[in-house]
Amino acid sequence: MKKLVFLALVLSLFIVDTSDARKKKKKYEVIDVTNGGSITGTIKAASKVDDPVMKIETKKPDEVEFCGTEFQSNMYIISPDLGVKNVVVALLKVKQGKAMPEKDYVINNLKCQFEPLVGLAFKGNNFVIKNSDALFHNTNLGIQLKGGKKRAVYNLALPNLNQVLKKKIKTKGVHSIKCDAHPWMRAYVYSSDSPYAALTDDSGKFEITDIPAGTYKVLIWHEGFGEVKQEITVEAGQATTLDHTFSK
């Protein structure tokens, strides 16, 4: 009997072990962060950039009525003192730290636009994809790769009004969202595998807190300006400043 128990134990160990062995990258580990550092800063643009107006071209007359013929792209929302909104600032490859936020990320198809335009999602939660239009939308979500390529993550059909789908967030990085039925629709979500990611506010400010001391790689990404990666060292209990100025 004892031997059987032993056998089961060994077996279960082995199985757990094999499934772990597939993960070459260690999973994010939650620890108690005491006296963590923080990063604050402002992302600015070198000069004012005009926010382009985008045209809507469709062959379906009912959509012209519903969606309009053009819209403000909101790509460059720049405050008077040149702070840039909707910039993602995220620490990369964080091995351990505070607990992941538990919050689903809602992608709403509203009036032929995605809402929100740029957002932060945290791995392990769900994408909640919602269609608030009486139109066919599909939500084609993919990781942005180098060279303008994309890697599909979800491509889901939402033909009906008020349809809601829930899908696990399982990938990380900057995802672009598009709707193949309405090629002007676009949105971005940064899916982070650590809780250390932030989005700039209207004045271009952001803050990331409770970071265990150490040297990190930071990603600064903006839809129009592109992305920048930097190294930053966070000291315990200190606020480190990270400013960046995008130029076009």
Added chain:
Amino acid sequence: MDGTKQSGLVKFKDNLFTVKDSLLGSFIRSGAPTSDRSRTAIMFNNFFLHVQTVKTHINTLRPSYTLGMGLIALFLMIIAFISGIFLMVYYNPSIENAFNSVKDINFVVSGGKLMRNVHKWSGEAMIIFVLFHMTRVFYTSSYLRGREFNWLIGIVLLVLTFLLNLTGYMLPWDQLSYWALVIVANIIAAPLEMTDIMGVTKYFDIGGISKELFLGGLVPGKEALNRVYLFHIMLLPAAILIILGVHFWRIRKDGGLTRPDKFDRKDTDTTYITPPDKTGDIFPTYKTYGLMELAKGKTPAVDNDVENTVLSWPNLLIAELAVMMFTLAAVVAYSFYIDAPLKELANPAIPENPAKAPWYFLGLQELVGYSAFMGGQGIPMAALLGLALIPFLDRESEHTGIWFSNKQGLTVTIISFIVGTVGLIGTLAFTIQYGWFRNWWPNIPQIVIVMINPGTIWLGFVMIWSLATIKITGSTRMGAIALFTIFLVSYIILTYTGTVLRGPNWDFFWSQSEWPIH
């Protein structure tokens, strides 16, 4: 001597004032007959009436005996003649204008369309009623007792009826006409198949020559149209009129219509006859007369059955008048609703698919599908020959005047009808389903197919069947009934098959609605 001294002018004056009466009197010499004597006289004295006997046997007047078929056929012919003359006024027999003139008859001439319909339908109905008439004559054994010759004349009339219709079909020069002409020309050229088989076409091309004679060239064109027109309006009508005269003459000479040897009057007979009025009766019922002493055979009065005859005026004449009006009314009513077909202008480049002969020849066309020679000429000739020989091979005259001869005759008719229907449908179904020799052995010599094809096999079967009937029943009349019944059934079934069941490429279809849309 006053009278003689009357001046010529006064005489002229008198004559002038009485011209109306004297003119009428010379037309209507005797006025309306009021007595049997005058009724008799009028039958003698009137050219149109004298072809009929003075007294008519009651049997002749019974609709259930004659069914009026011969008369209807006659009246149809008259209607067709009259309407044909009307159409001839407008029709133009040239390939440039034939079609247009028919269109004009349809569209512009007042009543032209109706008249054309009447002509067309009376002509085609004539075929049906000539056949019905023949059927009646056959089943009542009316081809015997001196009537053998008239039977032959009847067959000639049948052929003439076919030819008149056929030539008429070709005149509008539309697609139907043209392709029917082509088919007929090919049937005429059918001996080509035989000469080809014998390998003598090079020296003796009888089929080709006949075709060329008929068309007036190698392809249907204006010569063919002229020829057909000539046939249709002159040669064939003249022939049919003359031969029809002989036909009637023979009826009169052969003692009128047949009747049973033992005739019983029925109470219902009074529905059809007016009994003789006895005033001035010149034909006592107890006397018999031979009206023409040189005439052979029996005149209706010279018989022991004289008490069953009634005066032709008014009995026969009313009957004839009624049938005439009936025929006319029926033809006009039919023509009012159903238009005679007229398709597109003849176009030699675009064959009709299926190219069909007129419906009454589609039985032949079905047989032509097996072998051009046998179907087009061999089998029809054999059938006509068989029909012509019936009165000479069956001489049992005791059944004359009785429908189906006797009970056995009716049985033979029914059995032959069933055997004919089932057998022929079976043969056709087999051929349609499995094809024939050519489909099984593509390299088989054509002569085998000419000799052995569904048509000839059926012909052989019919012969064997009627011989067997003769053997079993010991009666040639029964054999004749078997033969004729199957002939009739075959004509109907083959015609139906060719008309309804054959579609494009002569393929089999249950109905025209299944034809592939073209």
Added chain:
Amino acid sequence: MRVFKILALFMAIALLLISSPDFISAQDEDAEYDDAAYEALLEKGKEYYNARCEACHGADGDGKGFVDIIRVSEKNGRVLEIYPRDFTVGVYKFRSTATGCLPDDKDLMGTVKRGITKSLMPPQDNISSEETEAVVEYVKSFSERYEEEDPCDQISVADPPVWVASEKSIEKGKKIYKDMKCWECHGDLGKGDGPKSNDITDDWGKRLLPFNFVTGELKRGSTAENVYMTFTAGLDGTGMPSYQDTLNEEDRWHLVSYTLKLMGLTESDKKTASH
């Protein structure tokens, strides 16, 4: 006795491992680092790839071989521009896994063997199963995605219900086709000419044309199961979304019926065609 018990224990473990579906992939992942057999397999795959695939898909698997774009003019004159697949991204259309998932190895092997005749990828009719496996392993090695992600489970497809392609089902499918807005891309008559058909791009930013059903030739093979799988899994990398969450299984089969009708592949279509 003891020896026997130890033996039994090892056998039990071995049995369990084999029966576990994770075993093979586990093997592979490990093998990438330390298994010489795996290296040999890759080498073999590379050899095959360089001989038969490289001209189109490129030596680096980025779809930029010497052949470049292949253009196919459909019968209605629509010219499809076909770019050989870029393996570096690791996105595949013909999967039997849910949307966003890596394909099952069997999917890839099937595609290699069958070819995609519509896109002129020739079928590899005389390839052995080891060669297939090898070349698929090699193709997989182009994308780091295989290192990052877990393969998903295959979606199981039962045999098509008997009523698929029946008149009634076609009618229902037609309604779904309308309600699901399939026509917006694929057109009312399925000719790929809907109002959205000109605006669609794939994940590489290249213009895409929606499938023209009338051609009757589905790239992954024109069977009912494949059509069903397309609705279920979607075609990743293209505009064709997955309807797995939107339509229930029955409705997807109805849609299959209508699709087959549009493609002229129902029984009655075949009958009229032979007429």
Added chain:
Amino acid sequence: MHSRFYLSLLLISSLVLMMFIGMGVYREMTSEWKTYQTEYKNMLVRNAEDDAARKRAEKLEIGLRQNYVASLNKSDRCMSCHIGVENPYMAKADQPFTLHSGDYIENHPVDKFGCTICHYGQGRATNKKEAHGKGHTHWDYPIIPTKYIQSACAKCHDYKMLQEEGAELVVKGEKLFREKGCRGCHKLNGVGGDLGKALDGIGSKPRAYYAMKHVVGEHTAYNWIKQHFDDPRAIVPTSEMRVFMEEDESDLLTTYIFSIREEEMPSKYRFLKNIVTPPRDGESLYKMFCVACHGSGKISVYDEIFDRTIPAITNPPFLRSADNKTIKNIVMEGRGGTQMTSWKTTASGLKEEDVDKIVEYVASSRTYERPEPFNYLEFQTNIDSGMRLYNNRCSYCHGKEGKGGNRQLGINLKNSTVQQVLDPEFLALTIRDGREGTPMPSFGGDGLGLSDQNIADVVAYVKTFGKKK
């Protein structure tokens, strides 16, 4: 009287006959055109402006009207119903009384031209159904839809005049006909390709000429042609016609098609002053005969209709390795086993000088000098090695036996042109350098790594295809 049966038969039959004769007379009296004419007369009387006009209107005779035009052999009775066609007061009236639109009627008076010479339909008919020739009326030329009516103008007028005076649709159609390359497959006046039917007199072909099985709507020649342009394979399932229409192009071409007629108009009707011969330079000829398949010729396309690749014939890499003589040879001989037919004068009716012009035009985008020669003849070739290489490297596109097609990207290597007309040097260059803009990769040099010797072997092997039967 006792003969009740016959007497009652006589009575009933006579009554029926009378009835039908009466009905026949009634039908004549109330014929369609009589009704229309009465209506027209009433309209005139009602709307008369003064007494004289009213008197004139009242005198209008009701009767069939016919235009007989002897030289056209037309008897048109259309005006029996369309009685107001020349009456300017009828401009706003409804059909059938309305005035003829436009000013055509001024130069084409009805009594000189009739109606059916332009509109077709059955002029002799006196009821609408048969006159318009619609439905099952057994009339070969039903009334032509107004959108194609200009096809009739081209019977008598030259294109310049048509262009200037309001018949531009048929002019556009004619231009399209030249520029869509219709004659690449269809002969007209003896010049053109052999793949399709000759188009001489196509506009006069009767309805029965067309297989109407798949035509949607009414089965007329007009619908057939129009729908066949829109989707050839919907009308003729086995059609290989490569024609792709945009917007109204199919209507324009249909209009032109119905101006190609068999019958010739009498000379006094013809109005040909400025006959402009269409340009016959290389580009026009290329469009007329080649463009339907080759398009611009810059890129090669695998065509699902032909089930083979249509080569790019104007792209520079091809021109670099093929000199004008080679191209001309290909054009003149055609490529056996493919849709490329021979363009010799005897086969296509095209003059040799025209072929020269086409070749010149095709070669005009040649940008490079001849490539570095391969010198094929200097190699000792080994056919076995060529076969191995071919099977390994070429057969996936060109097929094991070099036939191409059938879902294989490569062109047919087995046809007589490749085997006999093209010299090995050309083939070797093609293999070595590939064809940019087409799927044919460069196998030599840095490309897929075949040595010159290998290439020579492959060429030698390819050349053996012609010998095998």
